[in-house]
Amino acid sequence: MIEPLIANLRARDTVSAREAQLLQSIIVRQRRFATDEDLVTEGSRPPYSTLLLDGIAARYRIVENGKRQITALHIAGDFVDLHAFPLKTMDHGIVALSPCLVAFADHGDLTRISENEPHLTRLLWLLTVIDGAIHREWIVAMGRRSKKSHLAHLFCELFARLKVVGRVSDDSFSFPLTQQELADALGISLVHLNKTLRLLRNENALQWTQRTVTVLNWERLEQIAEFDPGYLNLHVEPR
Amino acid sequence: MIEPLIANLRARDTVSAREAQLLQSIIVRQRRFATDEDLVTEGSRPPYSTLLLDGIAARYRIVENGKRQITALHIAGDFVDLHAFPLKTMDHGIVALSPCLVAFADHGDLTRISENEPHLTRLLWLLTVIDGAIHREWIVAMGRRSKKSHLAHLFCELFARLKVVGRVSDDSFSFPLTQQELADALGISLVHLNKTLRLLRNENALQWTQRTVTVLNWERLEQIAEFDPGYLNLHVEPR
């Protein structure tokens, strides 16, 4: 059941059968959320962390003028609020952008892991710092790339991450977001997002129909995005 | 010598004398860097992490058109590349924006802490997730705030963080950056940064002369920024 998490970890380091077993044993209470439902609300202090097993979710903040900024997109295998284990309080909400299947790890159990399983602890720590690396990449894209490049970059990133957890087939992946949600992730208006999408479509770089994205020309997309997957740390080494 | 780090930690949890001592013992080899010198270079794999003891440093990335984006500003007490302990490879550079004094913690010693000191490990983990929280706040500011509000927010954040490590007196702090560097942090052009600064000056919110920032009207600045320091996690609780 926690295969995507194990896939995420095994893309970065070896994980013993015993460690995988241990993780399995503390991730419990499977639950479904509907589209637009909050998995976690801003300001809450959940005594557990949430592992996404299927679907797409987003971390977001609403600012005072009512605008929303999405700060991260999450897919199967992502521990969406693992950072709340050291942090305790959620400084943002997490919403399901599609139907989501999740399971939970109690913070008490995570504390026990941190007391007895140093290697596993470092792997969980690793997951949170990769989140940070992705945040930095988003900052760079928002600040210093064209919107076209930024959008292409986001698709490249999702493609690479979804591949790791086996959610890509025939260069396609399920992507049931609305354009407004994508606009909120890039920090631009809906209208401008729509026009930016057309730029990518005009280059025959990708297609997005029936809630499915198909990469038509990976080289072109990668080049528009100036995409370098290094920040995702997709190579096995001792951590 | 590592007082600012201890101040940072004690603003978030209790740290025993023994733990402080232990940290002290692994943070070694003090060194100075001149302005514009790289503390850490992109792509390197340092076998140690760098604690900033004095000065201001920035994480940055250069994109292909030659533009630079600063993704984080660091001050005394910040472990500027602690995330490279789990990550191993630096996906960005870190540059001194003023003369900097630093010291180093070998990754071997950090591994030993992760094996024997679960609480201290969680505290170090905490520092990296607070970095992540700051990144998210920057994403929100870049995407959904006006530039004036974004700039005010950055000053509010620095003010709050510098206070924790005792670098604020009389509502003033040393801030020897150039306007180009600030522009690179906000992701805007130098000219526009200059004009945005004037907006804050016109409101008598703050003053920035002789490499020193003085907050003239904290309430107004906070209000322009819609600043809520929650994300900095400046309260003591068991982690």
Add this chain to the structure above:
DNA sequence: CGGCGGCTTGACACAGCTCAACGTCTGTGG
């Protein structure tokens, strides 16, 4: 079949960029 949510497009306004010129400060060498 009708209504609604989401997508698309065009017109226009304005925020932010680039270019270019000029002002100001500081450190250095004569």
Add this chain to the structure above:
DNA sequence: CCACAGACGTTGAGCTGTGTCAAGCCGCCG
């Protein structure tokens, strides 16, 4: 101690990117 060079800051003009508003379209679901 002064003169100067170079780096940094300031300002204006004109152009481009992005936002807002508004209308129309498409496709799905009740």
